[in-house]
Structures are given as structure tokens and as C-alpha cells.
Amino acid sequence: MTTEEKDILAAKGLSRRSILKGAVAFGAVTASGFALNMAMPGAAEAMIKKLPKKWDETWDVVVVGSGFAGLAAASAAAGAGSTVIVLEKMPTYGGNSIINGGVYASWDDKYHYRNNLGLGVDSPKQHSDDTLKGGDYYNIPELVDVMVNGATGALNWMIDEGDAKIRPTVTRAGGHTAYRTHSAVAGVGREYTEALRKMAEKRGAKIILNSEVTWIWRQDADPKSPVLGLEVKRGRRVLNIKAKKAVVLASGGFSQDIKMRMAHNPRLVPEFNCTNQKGATGETIRFAQAVGADTLQLNFIQLYPFAEPETGILDTPAVYPFNGPGYGIVYVSKLGKRFVNELERRDVCAFAQINLGANMKPTWSIFSRPMVLKMGGSYEEIDAGVAKGRFVKADSINELAGKIGLPAAALADTINKHNKYLEEGKDPDFNKPITKVMIPLIEGPFYAVSQWPAVHHCMGGLRINRDSQVIDVFGSVIPKLYAAGEVAGGVHGSNRLGSNAMPDCVVFGRVAGTNAAKEKV
Numbered sequence: 001m002t003t004e005e006k007d008i009l010a011a012k013g014l015s016r017r018s019i020l021k022g023a024v025a026f027g028a029v030t031a032s033g034f035a036l037n038m039a040m041p042g043a044a045e046a047m048i049k050k051l052p053k054k055w056d057e058t059w060d061v062v063v064v065g066s067g068f069a070g071l072a073a074a075s076a077a078a079g080a081g082s083t084v085i086v087l088e089k090m091p092t093y094g095g096n097s098i099i100n101g102g103v104y105a106s107w108d109d110k111y112h113y114r115n116n117l118g119l120g121v122d123s124p125k126q127h128s129d130d131t132l133k134g135g136d137y138y139n140i141p142e143l144v145d146v147m148v149n150g151a152t153g154a155l156n157w158m159i160d161e162g163d164a165k166i167r168p169t170v171t172r173a174g175g176h177t178a179y180r181t182h183s184a185v186a187g188v189g190r191e192y193t194e195a196l197r198k199m200a201e202k203r204g205a206k207i208i209l210n211s212e213v214t215w216i217w218r219q220d221a222d223p224k225s226p227v228l229g230l231e232v233k234r235g236r237r238v239l240n241i242k243a244k245k246a247v248v249l250a251s252g253g254f255s256q257d258i259k260m261r262m263a264h265n266p267r268l269v270p271e272f273n274c275t276n277q278k279g280a281t282g283e284t285i286r287f288a289q290a291v292g293a294d295t296l297q298l299n300f301i302q303l304y305p306f307a308e309p310e311t312g313i314l315d316t317p318a319v320y321p322f323n324g325p326g327y328g329i330v331y332v333s334k335l336g337k338r339f340v341n342e343l344e345r346r347d348v349c350a351f352a353q354i355n356l357g358a359n360m361k362p363t364w365s366i367f368s369r370p371m372v373l374k375m376g377g378s379y380e381e382i383d384a385g386v387a388k389g390r391f392v393k394a395d396s397i398n399e400l401a402g403k404i405g406l407p408a409a410a411l412a413d414t415i416n417k418h419n420k421y422l423e424e425g426k427d428p429d430f431n432k433p434i435t436k437v438m439i440p441l442i443e444g445p446f447y448a449v450s451q452w453p454a455v456h457h458c459m460g461g462l463r464i465n466r467d468s469q470v471i472d473v474f475g476s477v478i479p480k481l482y483a484a485g486e487v488a489g490g491v492h493g494s495n496r497l498g499s500n501a502m503p504d505c506v507v508f509g510r511v512a513g514t515n516a517a518k519e520k521v
Contacts, residue, residue: 051217052240055229059085061516062230062243063205063250064213064284067097068189068502069485070250071196072154072509073516078203080517082245086205087232089212090279093197095252096486097505099277100189101319103173103376104166104182105499106151110159114170114179119437122178124148131500134175134345135459135493138297142466143491143508147500150507155182158506162195171376172326172435173498175345179326179437181499183376187316192502210234213284216247216481218291223472226479227291246480246516249470250509253458253486254282255301261455264298273312273454275304284487288462292472293481296489297460302496303350304456308390309362312454316381317390321365321451322498323375328438329367330418331451334360336401336410338418341430347495350453362450364404366397366415369445374437382447392448400446415441459496461489468512482516484508 060082063070070086078084107122108114114122127148132139158164165185172179184191201207212233217240219225229242254260255276261268289295306321307314321329325342331349333339333356340352353363367375372382385391394400397415401408419440421427427434462483463471470481485505492500
């Protein structure tokens, strides 16, 4: 401990020994952990935050964040009979989830669409193998196992109890070897957030907006000491909220915190757009670290390859390039040439574009009307997108090339070659796996949508076990602290396969809420 740190403690009438005996709020797990945290800027003051003398509110389970994971946790905990509050720092509920693309990876669903449509075989094992390979085997296998085996049950749960609706098709997305991605009827994640919100509130959970967590209270420095509750800023008031059973962190990632993301992945400079809502700033991760939580793989941050090029938003048209590869969509550069295997995973597609050079922004996805319904779209969405200028429509490939400024001869040659590859069942240019349900670009109308990578998802986060319990820096469970969704790491490895985010969030949210409700008061 430095002289300055000793002086700070002395001024407060404290000693290192008194802290380790639990005289004040927990800031690290042991003496060595204390020294580590004291080396952090501002940590000395953080270490001496005194526990509240009284609690302003008391609930059984306190959930932080109102996206897929938080609402699933709230629904599960409230359904088990616990009193539950969901704290959302933003003025609207839903976080990134409500603007998510509405795509959900599951080997099956209650309607058995994949099987009934003759789209081949799938299984939890195949889903697991794809997820592990897609994450370069940096994934924690037991967490992947929980996700893939819980995905179908969680999807059917939202359909049966929340009235969520999925479209009668299944797509094959990049990095997946099977047709397992389900699309929401609403075309966005709101389909599922609304279902989960209704479920949670019907069971008695209360959602409070404009409530920003500013600290996590833990009893003391004993590694077996529990998390007690949270300090929350609500308007001008600072409240202390007690969690009798547990706290569930479901606050999402940190893609909008440029300083934090660059600290872990310096490539992601401020010039990159971001698909996330403004509240994705990661402070909850830092508060959890301050009470001893371990983190992993914070440098693994994903780009979404198909965001709107100027703003970086993930609007409904930006989901079409993701849903299209299994049905024959083609990605082309400004030169009218393909530049990647369309069934490649997201990081490969994103950097294939970036490596073309900034002067090649944007790239384009080309598809046709016969593909629309099969790839989880709707004609109403297409017509609305054309009216807004996001989709460009033409009766021929040559006309389409002229409208989007691509060399017509080059684009026509690319499309003709791709049609031939589909007919022959082999792609000599990029070795894309060809399936019988892929549709050649012969019958129009034809459409184009522009795209460019934007910062999208944090694969790393708090370390958890298969029960969604947060693990400390020494490998032990932090009592009464759970985490689920993007705030937690280990499920996706170095790269998340598209449409795996939602089952990750809902499955682990459900696990966290169920286990939190079982904690003893």
C-alpha cells in the first residue's frame, strides 16, 4: 500500500486490517486483491464506500437491464414467486434487444418448420459444434452446452406464454451448417422483448426506467460474503436497493463506450459506427470487477458486416443480407465483383469489406423477389424499404447496376457465374457450400441493399458458470450475484455466430432468474 493510500484511510479512521474484516464495502476479495484494486485510478475512494445504514427499497431479486436477458430473468424469478424489480437506466425499456434484428438460432421450434420444409437435419450437438468452431474454440464448452440445449425450450416459452410470433421459414446464416435461424414476425427484437415484458409484468415484476446503477454493495472482504444490493441514481435521488435473494446483472455490453472498447481492442477506433443504443457503456462490468468479479475475453468485439453505411444502424433492411446466404444472396463490391463466401461468419465478412479499402464503401447485397419470403422477409418490408431508399429495385440486373452505380457488365458477369455455380453445386471462387434451396438470380424484380461494418457485440464480459453465477478472480462463486446476456462472456468465444445472441440472452436469463429465486433469504 502506498503512503498516499495509507493517508486516505487514516483520514477516514480506517486501516487495511479493518477493511479486510469487513468494516466497509467490499472492494476486492483478499489482501492481494485489495492491493490490485488500489492501484486503479479512483479505487482508493471506492474501497472505502460505507455500507448503507438503511435500505430505501427491498426486493427478493433485483435485475439490472431490461433487454432479453433481464426480462427473461425477471419472468423466471417472478414466476417462481419472488418479488422482482427490473432497473433500466434509459428512458425506454429494451436496450439493444428491442432494436435487435429479431433472429433466433434454435435447432427446432414448436412448429418444426425446418423439418417440415425439408431443410435438412440439425441437432443441439451440431449447433454446439458450429458455435465452438465459429468462436475459434475460445468458448467455454459448458456454457455453449447450456445455450444450445435450452434454445428450443426458451423459444417455445416465449411463443406459448408471451405470444411471440415467428415467420414460417428458417434460414441458414453465416457460420452455421444448418437452417436454424428463426425470424420474428415483427422483423425486430421487439417481438420478443414485448413477449418477455408481458410475461414478467403478468407475474408481478416491476420495471423502473431512468434508474442508473452506481454501485454494487457486497458485505465484506470475505470471499464467501454475499452481494447485498445496489446503489441507484433515479433522477436527483440516490437510493439503496436491497436484494434479499440475489442481484442479476443483465446490462449488456460496452460497444458505445469508445474508451473502454479501445482499451481492449485498439483497432476499433472512434471512426467506426456502432449499431448499439447509447446506453451500452459497460459500467456494470466495472462495478462487478470492483467487488471481485472476474472477466474474460474483453478484447473480442464483433463488427456487424451489414449495417447501414452512413449511420451504422441495424434497421430492418440491414437484416436481409444476414438472412439471405442460405437462399442465394450475393455480396458484391463497387466493382460488381464478389469478395467473400456469403456463408462465412461475421468477422470474415466484415474484414473482407474493410480490406477492400475505405474508398470501396459501401458494398452491396443483391437478391430477388422469389427469395424474400424464404429468407424471413416480407413484401411489405421490401416495399417500405424501397420507398425509403434503403432497398433499390430494378427489373433487370443491368438496370440495378445503373441505379446503384456499379459497372453493369461486371455485375452481370458475376451474377451469371453465381447462377452457374448454384446449378453445378460448386463455387470455385470462394468455396461456398451450395444447397438445393438456393435460388438463382434469374427471375426479378431484383433488389440491392447497401452495407458496411459497424461495431456490434461484445463477446467477452463477466465470467459465469453454467448456473449463471458470477465467478470471482480466484475461481469461486460470488454469493447472490448472477449475470446473463452480453454482460457475461465465454459463450461465443472470439466471434459470435449471428442469431446466437438471443438464445444466449434468453436461456441464461431464464437460468439466472430461476436460480436467483431459489436463494435463501
